[in-house]
Amino acid sequence: GAPVPEGADRVVIQEDVRRDGKLISLLEEPEDSLNIRPAGTDFTAGTQVDAPRRLGPMDVALLAAMNIGRVTVTRRPRVALISTGDELVLPGEDPGPDQIIASNTFGLKVMLEAAGAEVHLLPIARDTTASLTMAFDLARGADLVVTIGGASVGDYDLVGDVAAQLGMSQSFYK
DSSP states (O other): OOOOOTTOOOOOOGGGEEEETTEEEESSOOOSOOOOOOTTSSOOTTOOOOSSOOOOHHHHHHHHHTTOOOOOOOOOOEEEEEEBOTTEEOTTSOOOTTOEEOOHHHHHHHHHHHTTOEEEEOOOBOSSHHHHHHHHHHTTTOSEEEEESOOSSSTTOOHHHHHHHTTOOOOOOO
């Protein structure tokens, strides 16, 4: 599309004409459509695209139509998920008599991805300082580390202590 020349009341599309040098002939009687869209149907003066917002294809096209060449955005948050506990096994493994399947982490992963996060599912951390330290090391670079289990008051709930020793701060609990 382009601006309609002053005085024009119809646009005939190129496919409906024959050109012979500077002479243009209509191939058939024009349809009822004027092929003119009124100004302001995409947006009007003062229209804003509000944040926070996950930009989709329509948003990007609208911003371009608004002649906005640069938009300040932020990358997707990186989230590391760590299940903790000797009692956990991964789905597909055979749990022992005192073990359960680590399922919450997988549900959280899908939920966070649906919200736009880049999620890293880390190996299960066992109930030892060394295993937890290694898991937190694997989480380096994450904007948020979510631990599932091992942060309460039991003898093997070491997550809070190990995280604090590594200089991490707790943003939420339970």
